[in-house]
Amino acid sequence: xxxxxxxxxxxxxxxxxxxxxxxxxxxxxxxxxxxxxxxxxxxxxxxxxxxxxxxxxxxxxxxxxxxxxxxxxxxxxxxxxxxxxxxxxxxxxxxxxxxxxxxxxxxxxxxxxxxxxxxxxxxxxxxxxxxxxxxxxxxxxxxxxxxxxxxxxxx
Numbered sequence: 316x317x318x319x320x321x322x323x324x325x326x327x328x329x330x331x332x333x334x335x336x337x338x339x340x341x342x343x344x345x346x347x348x349x350x351x352x353x354x355x356x357x358x359x360x361x362x363x364x365x366x367x368x369x370x371x372x373x374x375x376x377x378x379x380x381x382x383x384x385x386x387x388x389x390x391x392x393x394x395x396x397x398x399x400x401x402x403x404x405x406x407x408x409x410x411x412x413x414x415x416x417x418x419x420x421x422x423x424x425x426x427x428x429x430x431x432x433x434x435x436x437x438x439x440x441x442x443x444x445x446x447x448x449x450x451x452x453x454x455x456x457x458x459x460x461x462x463x464x465x466x467x468x469x470x
Contacts, residue, residue, distance in 0.1 A: 319368070319378035320435055323455055325446035326426040331415055336405040341416075344395035345458055352377075353458050356391045359403070363388030374435050374450050397421075397461055411439050421464035427455060 343357040355366045363385045369377030392398055399422060404415040411430055418425040428445060449455045454463065 317377060317379050318375060320375045320432045320437075322374050322430050322432065322448060322450045324428045324430075324448050324450075326415065326428055326444055327446035328444050331404075331406050331413070331428070331442065331444040334406045334408070336407055338405075339403040341401050341403050342392060342398050343457065344392050344398035345461065346391065346395065348458050355457075356388050356395070358385065358388050358392070361385060371453075371456065374432070399457055399460060408442055409440055413442070418460070418465065421466050422460050423466060425460070425465040 339359045341357060341359045343355055345353055345355050347354040351370050353368050355364075355368065357364045357366060363383050364380050365383050365388075366378065366380040399418065400420050401416045401418045401422070404417070406413040406415055411432075414429045416425075416427045416429070418427075427449070430439060432439065453459055454468070
């Protein structure tokens, strides 16, 4: 079984920009969502992926991801009502990769940091730019950011 263990955090300052590695322009949308699973299409630079994610109950969930032809993904994105656009930055800190997502469009102003772990209890260094943890806050799930965009929240 493919498992993803991921924790999400808000960003409290921009000092993460000093350590940017790779940069990706991402567009993603959902072909299907239910309480049990979500089927997502994602393009990232010139690559494309079909991802099936299981129900989120904690930082751990099932995840299956397959590369698909980019043209197919472009066509599948057109079948979706709306999509999320963001720039993803890779930032390495010790042995961990942080993915910093800077959202645009209806989620403009939202910046999230994600870290994938090998175990839910794995210890990792928290950088100075890391803000509050939002792993369990369903408002920050990408699938929910499509339904209730960040710009609609009362800040």
